[in-house]
Structures are given as structure tokens and as C-alpha cells.
Amino acid sequence: xxxxxxxxxxxxxxxxxxxxxxxxxxxxxxxxxxxxxxxxxxxxxxxxxxxxxxxxxxxxxxxxxxxxxxxxxxxxxxxxxxxxxxxxxxxxxxxxxxxxxxxxxxxxxxxxxxxxxxxxxxxxxxxxxxxxxxxxxxxxxxxxxxxxxxxxxxxxxxxxxxxxxxxxxxxxxxxxxxxxxxxxxxxxxxxxxxxxxxx
Numbered sequence: 001x002x003x004x005x006x007x008x009x010x011x012x013x014x015x016x017x018x019x020x021x022x023x024x025x026x027x028x029x030x031x032x033x034x035x036x037x038x039x040x041x042x043x044x045x046x047x048x049x050x051x052x053x054x055x056x057x058x059x060x061x062x063x064x065x066x067x068x069x070x071x072x073x074x075x076x077x078x079x080x081x082x083x084x085x086x087x088x089x090x091x092x093x094x095x096x097x098x099x100x101x102x103x104x105x106x107x108x109x110x111x112x113x114x115x116x117x118x119x120x121x122x123x124x125x126x127x128x129x130x131x132x133x134x135x136x137x138x139x140x141x142x143x144x145x146x147x148x149x150x151x152x153x154x155x156x157x158x159x160x161x162x163x164x165x166x167x168x169x170x171x172x173x174x175x176x177x178x179x180x181x182x183x184x185x186x187x188x189x190x191x192x193x194x195x196x197x198x199x
Contacts, residue, residue: 005025005026006023006025007025007126008022008023008024008025008126008129008130008131009022009023009131010022010023010033010042011023013032014028017032018034019032019033019034020032020033022044022129024044024129025126025127025129029044031044031045042131043130043131043156043157044129044131046128046129046130046157047128047129050128050129052125052128052130052153052157052159052160053160053162053163054120054121054124054125056117056118056120056121056124057117057121057146057149057163058163058166059113059117060114060117060118060121060145060146060163060167061146061163061164061166061167061170062166062167062170063110063113063114064167064170064171064174065170065173065174066106066110067103067106067107067110067174068173068174068177068178070099070102070103070105070106070107071099071103071177071178071181072099072177072181073098073099073102073103074097074099074100074102074103075097075099075100076181076182076185077184077185077188077189078097079094079097079100080185080186080189081189081192082094084189084192084193085192111142114139114142114145115136115139115140117139118136118138118139118145118149119136119139121136121149122134122135122136123136125153130153130156130157131156132152132156133149133152133153133156134148134149134151134152134153146163146164146167147164149163149164150163150164
């Protein structure tokens, strides 16, 4: 049975000095620290080619666009018309609307996708030598991971904010898209609603 490889971190120098040496998860590095460890997190420099913004975090940042595209396929105006004209059967008719079904499926699958992507992102950061990156389990609270991850990376390696800014822009765009579509749908059914209210 093989011994598990230690996680990246500071360990007593195997060369026998009184200093600590950085183990990157694969091999000992040239990074050493003097003195006793005070418990603070020390981050050695990453490899020059280390890309802290992994494909996984970019997918998480762009996922709201998938929800917006799915929402655009839903006949919201038709749903409201049916709900006004035939309220008893509107819910059943809605279940046959492909746009509604797609929007529901995307919403249902987005949550586990974020959790899985966050795990792979966290694992990639750990493997490249980031000390204690923001834990992937925060992704169970959805938006917390996309906010906490770049904050921790900024403290550790002084980069990694781009996915957060991208997510905020994408999220705002999605809110505008959904708001416009709902406004158009409400405007289209306003005459029907006013007729119902007329004596």
C-alpha cells in the first residue's frame, strides 16, 4: 500500500536546517522560511506559467448566460395569456411548453454543475501550489464560491479577480434580459387585464 503524498505546505527542511521548506505537493522547492511558524498562511510564489483562473471558474462565471438563453425560449406572454383566459388549465399547458421545460431543466442542472466545477477548480488550484484556496464546498451556497474564491486568491497570489468581474457583468446582463422579456410580456397582456377589470 502506497503512502499518500503530503498536501502542499511548509514542512521542516529535509536538509536538516532549522528553517522550513515549501513542499508543492510533488517535490521540495527552493522556497524556505526562517523562524518558528506563527500559524499564518504563507504563500510561496507560484510557477510563472501558473494560471489561477482555470477553465472551471470561467465556466461558472458564464453559466448565467445559459439560463438567460433558456429563458428566452420560453413563451412567457403565452403563459400569462393562458393563465388569464383559462386559469384552471394554464399549469398543465405550461408543462408542454418546450421553453418552460428547457428553462426548468437548465435551472435544475446549474446547481450541481457549479458544485462539480468548483471542486475541480479547487483541486487545480491546490495542485498548482495555492495554499488553502477557498474551499469548493462553499459552492453549495452557489454565489458564495464565485465571490470568496477571488478574494482569497487576491490575498495569496495577488491575482484572480477577472472571473468575479466577469460574473458580475454577466449576471447584470442576465437580469436585464429577463427584465426586458417580462416587461414586454406584461405590456402585451395589459389590454387583456384591463378588459377583465372593466365593468
